[in-house]
Amino acid sequence: HPTLSQAFAERAKTASHPLSRYLLRLMDVKASNLCLSADVTTARDLLALADKVGPSIVVLKTHYDLIAGWDYNPQTGTGARLAALARKHGFLIFEDRKFVDIGKTVQMQYTAGTARIVDWAHITNANIDAGKDMVRAMAEAAAKWKARINYGVRTSVTVGTPESDRFDDEGGNGNGNGNGNGNGNGDGEGRKGSIVSVTTVTQSFEPADPPRPHTTDARGGAPEVVFADMEEAPMDRGLLLLAQMSTTGCLMTAAYTQACVEAARENRDFVMGYVAQECLNTAADDTFVHMTPGCKLPPAGEEEHGPLEGDGLGQQYNTPDRLIGVLGTDIVIVGRGIIAADDPPSEAERYRRKAWKAYLARLE
Ligand code: 5IU
Numbered sequence: 001h002p003t004l005s006q007a008f009a010e011r012a013k014t015a016s017h018p019l020s021r022y023l024l025r026l027m028d029v030k031a032s033n034l035c036l037s038a039d040v041t042t043a044r045d046l047l048a049l050a051d052k053v054g055p056s057i058v059v060l061k062t063h064y065d066l067i068a069g070w071d072y073n074p075q076t077g078t079g080a081r082l083a084a085l086a087r088k089h090g091f092l093i094f095e096d097r098k099f100v101d102i103g104k105t106v107q108m109q110y111t112a113g114t115a116r117i118v119d120w121a122h123i124t125n126a127n128i129d130a131g132k133d134m135v136r137a138m139a140e141a142a143a144k145w146k147a148r149i150n151y152g153v154r155t156s157v158t159v160g161t162p163e164s165d166r167f168d169d170e171g172g173n174g175n176g177n178g179n180g181n182g183n184g185n186g187d188g189e190g191r192k193g194s195i196v197s198v199t200t201v202t203q204s205f206e207p208a209d210p211p212r213p214h215t216t217d218a219r220g221g222a223p224e225v226v227f228a229d230m231e232e233a234p235m236d237r238g239l240l241l242l243a244q245m246s247t248t249g250c251l252m253t254a255a256y257t258q259a260c261v262e263a264a265r266e267n268r269d270f271v272m273g274y275v276a277q278e279c280l281n282t283a284a285d286d287t288f289v290h291m292t293p294g295c296k297l298p299p300a301g302e303e304e305h306g307p308l309e310g311d312g313l314g315q316q317y318n319t320p321d322r323l324i325g326v327l328g329t330d331i332v333i334v335g336r337g338i339i340a341a342d343d344p345p346s347e348a349e350r351y352r353r354k355a356w357k358a359y360l361a362r363l364e
Pocket of ligand 1: 247294
């Protein structure tokens, strides 16, 4: 397929999704096609790791639900702090949530509830076992979120202490953001369960304005320092379809994978691409991006002897060379290969160099 021999910088011009165009350009500027799977267990470790490894990666993959001490505050919480690190170092945040349910439920899980994933994760993913309509449901939810974040008027009602639940006038669909974090009436002084403040937040972004630095941290955005020539990340959200998994005995059939390809083509303005084990672009106008987990390198200095060992729990590994050069993925996702190393930042650099070399070799 043409995307296999095309430079990321070229694909950045033609990709159908605005966030893919941004990501491909970022990959070119940072010379990186590495995603860190930040599977650590505390919010403190997650933020420290993101800050240290940030320079080497273009995507940070999270599982917010395995993080102890995740702070849900939309202004100052873990999501907002990750988004600030994403701007500082230039990477996108990918919450590996693997949504799967009826359309209405995934809309609510994506935009509301505890974590309000859409607020801080540029990218998330979905398993489409429940049928293709749920992709459209998520696209709709993201579009609504974007309209609201850009020029909405919101009223948020803060109940109880800042840590307790919040609700708003839209039945839990709003952002709950703004200045209503229990201030105005004395931070945290309110009794649990009583209304301590009601704040109307009016935002004044013009719809036609080019993106610009935001005052709210929870939105993701462009790198501030390291890659000052990159414009602001577009205020878009993207979805990756879970087309194939890396595990032994994976039950996803070829028909399921093909349904993912069809769903992607039908939702080009929301679906950026796939989490898959090989390139799935086949039509001439497919511009999807592929990310692949199950990636490891043999220890530094050791030659590769045959297939890499799995983790004993179903995970199987391939080298960046094989995933990028032979199977045709774009971005490799590495977790324990980096996290369990003595020095994760330098190990991340080793993975970045290998994966980038494999990409350059593919262009020849
Ligand atoms: N992950 C996989 N395989 C998949 C999918 C997701 O391993 O097919 I979809 C996730 C699980 C974990 C990370 O968060 O990617 C891989 O971590 P390790 O590199 O530590 O195996």
